[in-house]
Amino acid sequence: MSFRARWMVPAAVLAVLVPALAGCGGGGGSAPGSKQLTIAVVPKAVGFDYWTHVKDGAECAAQKLGNVKIEWNGVSQETDVTGQLNLLNGSLQRGVDSLIYAATDAQALVPVTQKAQQAKIPVYNIDSGTTPQNVPLFATDNIKGAQQVAQIMNEKLNGHGSVALLEFQPGSMTNNQRKQGFVDGLKQYPGLNLVADQADHSDSNQALDVTNNILTAHPDLNGLFGSNEPSVIGASQAIKQRGQQGKTVLVGWDAAPDELNGLKSGEISALIVQNPFRMGFDSVIAAVQHIRQNVNVTNEDTGVYTVTSQNMNDREIQAILQPSCANPPLPPDDPWLKYVNMK
Structure with missing residues (x-):
């Protein structure tokens, strides 16, 4: 059995599920009359393979939802906490519809989260959160x-x-x-x-x-x-x-x-x-559905896998190592799949 068959929602189920969701504003596109949303997604740093997969997942989600723009930006080094603070504050000043970010420092980034909350901008963490963790976190255990x-x-x-x-x-x-x-x-x-x-x-x-x-x-x-x-x-x-x-x-x-x-x-x-594609994908779906349908968002464990020379060519592992929007590494119980048409 293929990875897609084991991990993805079967096409027959989607054929029934998507029309039903369309009646309540879900499904594989934006709700009628919905405005374009700008979601700022800020990794710890750009230029690393891991964060590129996060970006791919976020952009895949935007594509499936429709009428969603991903604003992707990051510093060049994960040690540049000040630089990330400036980027995040800039996103808030531009009035993005939602902010998703991976915190370079667990304490120094708390004021950014607080500022977003005060401005009524939905904010989520991916990969790395803050202390205290007062917003949903999409991350590995x-x-x-x-x-x-x-x-x-x-x-x-x-x-x-x-x-x-x-x-x-x-x-x-x-x-x-x-x-x-x-x-x-x-x-x-x-x-x-x-x-x-x-x-x-x-x-x-x-x-x-x-x-x-x-x-x-x-x-x-x-x-x-x-x-x-x-x-x-x-x-x-x-x-x-x-x-x-x-x-x-x-x-x-x-x-x-x-x-x-x-x-x-x-x-x-x-x-x-880890599954960085899923972090980007699920966090964007969650942000948009919260804005458009007031869906509740909670913490999510995005999974962790042991890869060796013996299993690295298995279909399931390859989908995680080389994710794509055509065959995303999403388990069938992923709570956000029901909001999009993955055909």
């Missing part, structure tokens, strides 16, 4: 995913060894949750010892240097967790330069082309993969 990393490490190392953690941006919700999940997960495996924990500030060149420093200090390191795309790429380069392939188990996060190449070559043992 990062704690659960990082606990899976600890489990993989334990399996690969037969329950014994020294391991290290590469953080990417301390202070961001996703970074903190992945660290928490990994550290908590390691407590289940007393034979694994965390000997190093350093940050690379989401820069692959810094990740390369930091990994080399860790390997110099701990030449017998058995396992390494790279907690985002740049972390994994830099760590993989360091391991390759030192000829440590097969000696140091590297488990990464996300699935950029360089990461997948590392998985194929054996430099990377496994990847914890």
Whole structure:
């Protein structure tokens, strides 16, 4: 059975569902007489494969809904908190109909959310939220995913060894949750010892240097967790330069082309993969349906998957790794599918 058949709503069901929804303003287009909506979608940064998939999902949703414009903009580095603040405030000043963003800092971005709420502009977080989290968040269960990393490490190392953690941006919700999940997960495996924990500030060149420093200090390191795309790429380069392939188990996060190449070559043992397309798609559908039909929006776990060289070519995994609007990686129980015609 194909991925589409297993994960997508069957065409026969949609044929009945969509006309029924049309009577209440739903379906695969804008409601009659509805004005064009401008939805600002702001990632942590642009230029990364992961965030490009978020953009693809958001634009797919806009296309399916009709009469929706996506205003996509972002800073070049995830560490540029001030730059993101300026972009978000600019979107609010332009009077967008809704604001969707991934917070580069869990606390510094709280005032933006508050300002949007005061202006009666619906606001949602994707991937990374704020502290406190007072608006719906469309994101991975990062704690659960990082606990899976600890489990993989334990399996690969037969329950014994020294391991290290590469953080990417301390202070961001996703970074903190992945660290928490990994550290908590390691407590289940007393034979694994965390000997190093350093940050690379989401820069692959810094990740390369930091990994080399860790390997110099701990030449017998058995396992390494790279907690985002740049972390994994830099760590993989360091391991390759030192000829440590097969000696140091590297488990990464996300699935950029360089990461997948590392998985194929054996430099990377496994990847914890998110569904960024779904984050962009579902958050836009939710924002529009809230505005047009006053639909209630709540937090959503967008899923997490373990990808290895053994399963990376499976249909379901390929749909997540290479998502498209023609075959979006959306499970059949996705709560927002009923509002659009996916034909």
